[in-house]
Amino acid sequence: MPQALLKRKLTRPRMLQLMAAGVMAGPALQISSTAAHDATPVSATPMASPVTGPPVVRRNASSLSSEEKKAFTDAILYLKATPSPWTPGLNTYDQFVVWHRDAFECDNMAAHMGPAFFPWHRMFVRLFELKLQEFNPNVTVPYWDWTVDYEEDSFLFQDDFMSGDGDPDDDYAVKTGPFRRDNWKITVFDEFDDLKHDFLIRNIGIGELAPDLPTAADVERGLALSTYDTAPWTEVSDPAVSFRSYMEGWRDCEGDTCSLDPEDHPKCHGSHDMHNRVHLWVSGEMEFASEGGYEKVGPFGTMAMNSSPNDPVFFLHHANIDRLWTEWMKRHGQVYEPESGAMHGHNLNDAMWPFHDIGITATPAMMLDSRNIGYVYDTD
Numbered sequence: 001m002p003q004a005l006l007k008r009k010l011t012r013p014r015m016l017q018l019m020a021a022g023v024m025a026g027p028a029l030q031i032s033s034t035a036a037h038d039a040t041p042v043s044a045t046p047m048a049s050p051v052t053g054p055p056v057v058r059r060n061a062s063s064l065s066s067e068e069k070k071a072f073t074d075a076i077l078y079l080k081a082t083p084s085p086w087t088p089g090l091n092t093y094d095q096f097v098v099w100h101r102d103a104f105e106c107d108n109m110a111a112h113m114g115p116a117f118f119p120w121h122r123m124f125v126r127l128f129e130l131k132l133q134e135f136n137p138n139v140t141v142p143y144w145d146w147t148v149d150y151e152e153d154s155f156l157f158q159d160d161f162m163s164g165d166g167d168p169d170d171d172y173a174v175k176t177g178p179f180r181r182d183n184w185k186i187t188v189f190d191e192f193d194d195l196k197h198d199f200l201i202r203n204i205g206i207g208e209l210a211p212d213l214p215t216a217a218d219v220e221r222g223l224a225l226s227t228y229d230t231a232p233w234t235e236v237s238d239p240a241v242s243f244r245s246y247m248e249g250w251r252d253c254e255g256d257t258c259s260l261d262p263e264d265h266p267k268c269h270g271s272h273d274m275h276n277r278v279h280l281w282v283s284g285e286m287e288f289a290s291e292g293g294y295e296k297v298g299p300f301g302t303m304a305m306n307s308s309p310n311d312p313v314f315f316l317h318h319a320n321i322d323r324l325w326t327e328w329m330k331r332h333g334q335v336y337e338p339e340s341g342a343m344h345g346h347n348l349n350d351a352m353w354p355f356h357d358i359g360i361t362a363t364p365a366m367m368l369d370s371r372n373i374g375y376v377y378d379t380d
């Protein structure tokens with residue numbers, strides 16, 4: 001996603017019309033796969049009621065047995081082969097990729113560069129988890145604690161789990177494990193991505209932007225910050241003050257990075273830290289021979305894109321980011337700010353896109369306690 005730094009696409013119509021055809025029926029979080037056939041729009045339902053039974057537990061990925069790892073990757077492959085209940089012609093997995101990509105549009109900066117970074121991804125990963133559980137109710141999204149499992153050949157990047165590194169002699173394609181290129185086709189691309197390779201691209205741990213992962217001390221520095229977020233509630237919010245800005249990881253940005261002038265690209269000069277850094281570490285940097293014969297060099301791996309959920313490790317990374325938000329609230333209380341003054345979708349009681357459009361009312365306020373949407377962490 002830090003690819004957005006290099007060139008962010010500007011205005012583009014949102015996916016509202018497309019998704020209107022698949023408006024979800026029934027109470028929030030009871031995701032019905034029959035909804036796609038129900039053309040009757042329903043009004044948004046608050047989140048309060050729908051979760052029944054005790055919360056499910058998200059576990060450290062390193063504690064999964066081989067059977068549990070396989071159950072998780074099988075459930076992901078199932079979503080890739082199952083139609084989206086919300087958008088005709090799209091599979092369920094790619095629906096999430098589209099949402100995340102389009103949440104970077106300048107007129108709909110729903111999920112990043114603002115205080116809703118945490119609550120938006122909380123709802124996003126939970127919705128994904130609920131879809132996985134339609135295939136296998138025992139599956140939850142495990143988290144990747146990258147302060148502990150920081151080796152590029154850790155258990156995570158093995159062929160019995162998230163697949164390994166890309167092949168530098170073959171456009172950095174991932175060619176082994178469940179997400180190898182003959183088993184995992186990418187169909188959703190960033191608009192500016194003129195390579196549009198239909199396979200997972202990784203060059204793990206290679207590159208000057210993110211040669212290593214954040215450490216436990218880096219995490220502790222963030223958890224110690226007592227302020228959730230601070231004005232102007234964007235990527236320039238002071239990371240020495242704002243927990244959200246510190247953890248999201250944009251540094252030394254200037255001006256309005258969401259200008260409508262196509263020449264006025266976002267300007268962030270600093271290193272990529274924390275959440276952004278993990279994206280870039282998995283992505284790596286690389287050179288591609290392009291059609292014009294010149295070499296394209298940069299963080300063009302899948303995890304660097306706005307469509308980064310194309311790499312399933314996205315969800316393990318974001319489960320960990322989400323867990324750290326819970327850790328922060330344990331210390332500082334269920335505090336969120338602001339009530340007003342941030343971009344639309346980022347204020348305490350704003351209904352967040354795209355959830356509102358599919359019949360799920362999810363505001364930042366509703367996301368503060370993960371139990372309210374049905375899960376906890378094994379560290380809770």
Ligand SMILES: [Cu+2]
Pocket residue numbers: 001100111112121
């Ligand atoms: Cu994101």
